[in-house]
Amino acid sequence: xAAVNKxxxxxxRIIVIILICVITFVYLVPFLFVIDTSLKPWNVIKDWPxxxxxxxxxxxxxxxxxxRTVYPANNKPTEAEIAKxxxxxxxxxxxxxxxxxxxxxxxxxxLNSLIITLASVALTIIMATFAAYGFSRFKIRGxxxxxxxxxxxxxxxxxxxxxxxFLMFRKLALTDTHIGLILLYTAFxxxxxxxxxxxxxxxxxxxxxxxxxVDGYTRFQVFRKIVVPQAMTGIAATAVFCFIFAWNEYAFxxxxxxxxxxxxxxxLPYQMGVxxxxxxxxxxxxxxxxxPALIFTIFLRKNLVRGITFGAIRK
Amino acid sequence: xxxxxxxxSSTLIQYRALQDQSILRMFxxxxxxxxxxxxxxxxxxxxxxxxxxxxxxxPLVWGKNPRFLGIENYIRLINDxxxxxxxxxxxxxVVLSVGGEMILGFAFALLLQIKFKGREIITTLLVLPMTMSxxxxxxxxxxxYDPNWGMFNYLLGLGKIDWATDLKYNLYASAIADIWMWTPxxxxxxxxxxxxxxxYLYEAAEVDRASWWYKFSRITLPMVWPLLLIxxxxxxxxxxxxxxxxxxxxxxxxxxPALLSISLYDTAFVTWKTGIGSALGxxxxxxxxxxxxxxxKYLNKAxx
Numbered sequence: 001x002a003a004v005n006k007x008x009x010x011x012x013r014i015i016v017i018i019l020i021c022v023i024t025f026v027y028l029v030p031f032l033f034v035i036d037t038s039l040k041p042w043n044v045i046k047d048w049p050x051x052x053x054x055x056x057x058x059x060x061x062x063x064x065x066x067x068r069t070v071y072p073a074n075n076k077p078t079e080a081e082i083a084k085x086x087x088x089x090x091x092x093x094x095x096x097x098x099x100x101x102x103x104x105x106x107x108x109x110x111l112n113s114l115i116i117t118l119a120s121v122a123l124t125i126i127m128a129t130f131a132a133y134g135f136s137r138f139k140i141r142g143x144x145x146x147x148x149x150x151x152x153x154x155x156x157x158x159x160x161x162x163x164x165x166f167l168m169f170r171k172l173a174l175t176d177t178h179i180g181l182i183l184l185y186t187a188f189x190x191x192x193x194x195x196x197x198x199x200x201x202x203x204x205x206x207x208x209x210x211x212x213x214v215d216g217y218t219r220f221q222v223f224r225k226i227v228v229p230q231a232m233t234g235i236a237a238t239a240v241f242c243f244i245f246a247w248n249e250y251a252f253x254x255x256x257x258x259x260x261x262x263x264x265x266x267x268l269p270y271q272m273g274v275x276x277x278x279x280x281x282x283x284x285x286x287x288x289x290x291x292p293a294l295i296f297t298i299f300l301r302k303n304l305v306r307g308i309t310f311g312a313i314r315k
Numbered sequence: 316x317x318x319x320x321x322x323x324s325s326t327l328i329q330y331r332a333l334q335d336q337s338i339l340r341m342f343x344x345x346x347x348x349x350x351x352x353x354x355x356x357x358x359x360x361x362x363x364x365x366x367x368x369x370x371x372x373x374p375l376v377w378g379k380n381p382r383f384l385g386i387e388n389y390i391r392l393i394n395d396x397x398x399x400x401x402x403x404x405x406x407x408x409v410v411l412s413v414g415g416e417m418i419l420g421f422a423f424a425l426l427l428q429i430k431f432k433g434r435e436i437i438t439t440l441l442v443l444p445m446t447m448s449x450x451x452x453x454x455x456x457x458x459x460y461d462p463n464w465g466m467f468n469y470l471l472g473l474g475k476i477d478w479a480t481d482l483k484y485n486l487y488a489s490a491i492a493d494i495w496m497w498t499p500x501x502x503x504x505x506x507x508x509x510x511x512x513x514x515y516l517y518e519a520a521e522v523d524r525a526s527w528w529y530k531f532s533r534i535t536l537p538m539v540w541p542l543l544l545i546x547x548x549x550x551x552x553x554x555x556x557x558x559x560x561x562x563x564x565x566x567x568x569x570x571x572p573a574l575l576s577i578s579l580y581d582t583a584f585v586t587w588k589t590g591i592g593s594a595l596g597x598x599x600x601x602x603x604x605x606x607x608x609x610x611x612k613y614l615n616k617a618x619x
Contacts, residue, residue, distance in 0.1 A: 003593070013429060015427055016426065016433050017429070019426065020426050020427065020437060023423070023426070024437050024440050024441055027441060027444075027445075027495075028440060028443070029470070030455060030456060030459045030467075030495060031443070031444070031455065032457075033466045034455045034459070035461050036460060037458055038537070045464060046464045047464065047471050048464055048469075050464055050465070050466050050469055054351035058334075059359060093320075096580070098371065108429065127346050127349070127487070128343050128346065129341060130342040130343070130346075131343050131345070131346040131347075133342060134339050134342035134343040135343065137340075138339045140339070140343070140445070148346070150346070150347075150350060150352075150499070153354035153355070155349050155552065155603075155607075156354065156358065156600070157555075157556040157576075157596070157599055157600060158556070158558075159556065159576055159579050159580065159583075159596055159597070159599070160358070160361055160424070160556065160593075160596035160597065160600050161353075161354060161357045161358065161361075162356075162588055162593055163357075163361050163362035163364065163371075163491075163593050163596065164356070164361045164364070164593075165357050166371065166587075167360070167371060167375075168356075168357065168360075170371075179497075183349070183353065184353060185418055186349065187349050187350060187352075187353035187354060188353075189567055190346055190348065190349060190350060192448060194346060201332060209360050219335060219338050220338070233440070241556070244446050244467075247448070248446075248448035248449065248450075249448075250448065250449060250450040250558075250559045250562070251558055251559060254450075255580075255584055265448045265450045265451060265559075268450075268451065268454065269451075269453070269454045269562070269563055269566075278319075279458055279464075281589060282454060282458065283458055283527050286451050286455055288452055289448065290447050290448070290451060291446070293446045293447060294443055294446065294447075296446070297438060297439065297442060297443060297446040301435065301438075304503055305443060305504065305506075305507045308500060308503060308504070308549075309504070309545065312545075313504075313507050313542070
């Protein structure tokens with residue numbers, strides 16, 4: 001009797017597990033479809049019904065990296081010319097009949113995204129670690145109010161800050177500069193980072209620091225040699241969260257940058273090729289842009305809940 | 316001897332504590348200053364502008380541009396039927412997307428209650444949409460929705476519905492993408508809540524031969540409720556401000572759903588009515604604060 005019961009339970013278990021796997025797959029279909037689109041040959045993309053199995057090509061990735069023109073009808077390249085083309089030129093010509101003119105805007109935009117994100121994360125983490133340590137270890141008058149003030153800045157709808165920031169930046173000639181976006185993203189991540197890091201530092205026993213101070217360490221030495229190394233996991237997790245936020249930010253970048261400091265999110269949705277909207281290239285660009293955040297998410301697994309609740313839930 | 320050295324070290328610590336005051340300032344002030352310059356000052360700036368006819372298209376001349384109108388902007392906005400329509404649309408959007416996220420997220424969390432190999436991987440995979448850029452998620456769904464070759468209509472066996480730009484459907488298009496992106500958020504919080512339910516409660520219920528429904532409604536739900544409420548607060552605030560996802564799917568202008576945030580952008584940065592835009596921003600802010608307060612009161616009650 002017991003054995004039968006057990007088997008029934010385990011069959012139920014297996015069914016639920018299969019169900020979970022199926023749901024996960026279905027849930028990720030939109031993303032899989034984009035990866036799939038980014039590998040579709042030019043003449044397959046617009047097929048109806050949509051093809052799932054086809055010979056994949058990396059031509060969309062070449063297209064998102066390059067600027068191209070269409071060969072005029074009376075000036076198609078000859079066989080000999082095609083033979084002399086580099087592989088990516090040949091591939092692009094065969095796919096969409098286009099000629100590669102130069103490297104496109106993607107590398108520049110990607111670099112902008114990287115510079116702005118990394119610089120703002122570094123600045124955020126340095127400032128926030130100091131501030132979090134201060135809030136964690138010192139007696140401060142009105143500490144709770146200050147902490148709440150810091151949190152509340154994050155809750156503001158960006159749109160309401162956007163108008164005055166736009167005017168300020170115009171006045172200070174910060175529109176379309178890297179430094180402008182770096183400062184903005186730092187300010188927006190700071191509140192989050194201070195809260196989460198304070199939680200991590202609160203968990204470090206204060207006795208080590210007291211012992212070190214008795215041994216003649218200064219506050220800075222204590223901070224650098226004892227607190228920072230022990231808080232490193234927390235600092236890394238916080239940095240990853242800040243990275244993801246800054247990397248993904250759209251509204252500010254969209255309004256405050258035009259070309260020089262434009263980041264990928266502000267640029268990618270508006271890419272019209274000479275042949276109309278190039279869906280394959282847009283999909284390829286999306287995939288390339290999403291990858292860094294996806295990789296970082298995997299590192300975050302254990303601290304995800306803590307991060308999304310501003311450190312309120314420590315699991 | 317021992318006592319003296321003890322005294323010594325305590326005076327040392329006191330001396331350090333004096334020093335600490337200046338260090339403290341160095342530690343905390345940079346953060347506070349940056350937040351004041353980039354968050355607080357703009358807030359007051361836009362409050363002032365919201366009482367004026369300022370337009371950012373022309374240079375700033377106090378008295379002319381901006382010229383102060385008192386609360387005229389606010390009165391105009393409240394009497395504008397289009398704005399009311401947008402409020403209703405935004406509210407509909409919030410209810411749809413947040414409702415969907417709560418139901419799906421909680422359901423996923425319940426399913427993920429059983430322990431099995433690969434559970435961690437599944438959880439991580441499900442969380443992925445949340446970490447993508449909202450505007451890129453919008454763009455991805457725009458591809459997915461495309462009536463001519465996209466997979467969405469095909470897989471669901473729907474006709475050629477133009478989800479992205481048809482005014483009848485584009486609100487739902489954004490809401491679906493929003494649900495897709497943020498269900499994992501609710502799921503994570505619900506999982507954290509479910510994980511914290513003490514096992515002995517279930518064991519006790521088991522002894523009493525309690526039904527599945529009894530266990531769910533008397534143990535699981537009340538224990539997870541505070542966390543679900545937190546998820547609800549976060550998501551409602553965010554959904555009210557939705558901008559990125561919609562911009563990715565429908566863009567702005569005639570094809571966009573009539574959401575407040577889109578109209579806020581249009582007013583401030585397309586028609587350059589900066590004053591009215593600021594006033595609208597403030598109205599949105601007040602609504603968000605009001606809703607959040609109601610939820611937080613409820614949350615405090617639930618926690619007791």
